[in-house]
Amino acid sequence: MSAPAQPGSPPAGLRKGATRHDHIVEDIRSFIVDGRWPPGFQLPVETDLAERYGVSRMTMNKALGQLAREGFLVRRKKSGTQVAQPRAESAVVAIADIRDEVRRSGRAHRFHLLARRARPGREEDALLLGDAPGSREVLWLQGLHLADDHPFCFETRLINPDAAEGAKEQDFADLAPGAWLLGAVPWSVASHRVRAVNATAAEAKLLELEVGEACLEIVRRTQAAGDWVTGVRLLYPGSEHQLVANFGPDAGGGPSRG
Amino acid sequence: MSAPAQPGSPPAGLRKGATRHDHIVEDIRSFIVDGRWPPGFQLPVETDLAERYGVSRMTMNKALGQLAREGFLVRRKKSGTQVAQPRAESAVVAIADIRDEVRRSGRAHRFHLLARRARPGREEDALLLGDAPGSREVLWLQGLHLADDHPFCFETRLINPDAAEGAKEQDFADLAPGAWLLGAVPWSVASHRVRAVNATAAEAKLLELEVGEACLEIVRRTQAAGDWVTGVRLLYPGSEHQLVANFGPDAGGGPSRG
DNA sequence: GGCGACGATATGTCTAATCATAATCCCGAT
């Protein structure tokens, strides 16, 4: 192995818009991801690196701290800083917004409302909401997302009219309820569940599939201020749709870990 | 609406192990997620907040900067700091390590090797690897992950013997290749793809399903130092398996966004 | 009334310094 290439050389080659610690983060990350610094590699001490890069210890600390939060480095007092071992074979997959998803593939997005009812909550609503909504009135919707007028996603949704002000007055004829809710609901903390299911006869007809064809089912429950706002089930043709992730060692210490 | 509850009150109630900026981050985040500070809400200026919390501006800056990176706040010079609008209906789903997954459900994990061959690369290998491996020799494996001796996941894998030193000598009879690779490969940057597929007759038999039943397919390609290390296809019974995520507005500015 | 320049303002970044904390090393006593 011998000594890996040295960092800290380029004080001149500063890209515009990049701060010093950004530059250092990218530099060190490149050392790690391309293998020049293997897992377990012991980095020089903070003060040393700071001197090599020509920055103060605070700036170096910020850069190393960020890399540690991202999971590339492990830092322990006295022991110093080491390149992290690859963690479990875990990863993180992004679920995109439907409109963005369709548009990114270069097609036109359209929403077609199939059904809309205001009715009291039922037991079966717990499938979308986790908890039963009680006997309060809920808004129930079904619709189809189209990409270039081709079926893309079948949506079944419950909305809490108490939490989503103005929902009762919306007819959702063309506007997808998800898009409308984004602008109307004060905040959302959501939980998602992804499964594979076989298309029922009705679903197959709507999505223009064979009965029993595998579909990707995403159930999302959205809350705000303790109360549920909406629960939605999205059904994508499995052959067409896919979730993609590109990731290094860690997801980067996101917000809701507690 | 009126004035939301004030922050900065508790200088006394410091939990153990929590730093000051951690405390501030949690405090402000709670204001946002439970709706006391709605989207678009204008926060007091940094110096003001710092004074209220009894910390320096640097510490306050660290806390606000972290919340901004997490996506809860939007900061612009002169305009000040605002609570972010809920972004697209996007989310992030975690893919866990298979052993962890099984063990977390309280069952015993076991791997059963079905086939193992060293052979030249083929065109069809591109399905797992993205690119064709050329005519170099590859290691091809198939096996079944069991939870309490019940089929849990069907695995098909290609390994690059040049990148994974010692792979040729491993027989993988009991040790799952994923677990072995974690300890043998210097680093891995992986890309994942999740789809829904119908079980073929062979797959259904192995997983003890009906033919055509919906399954969750995860394809992972792992690289190290520019070369591919392994490509794997994991097939889970769709009814049994699910991916779950709990998230706020953003995934938190992870490592590989470029 | 419209347009441009300039100043005020809030955040962004960086520095040097200090204290805290945890882990390790090392040396001496038993």
Next chain:
DNA sequence: ATCGGGATTATGATTAGACATATCGTCGCC
């Protein structure tokens, strides 16, 4: 030889201060 305790060391946290930068308002000129 081993165990314990202090010294050492590297990171962690915090602060006050300084300068940079983007942007919003406003004032004055045309």
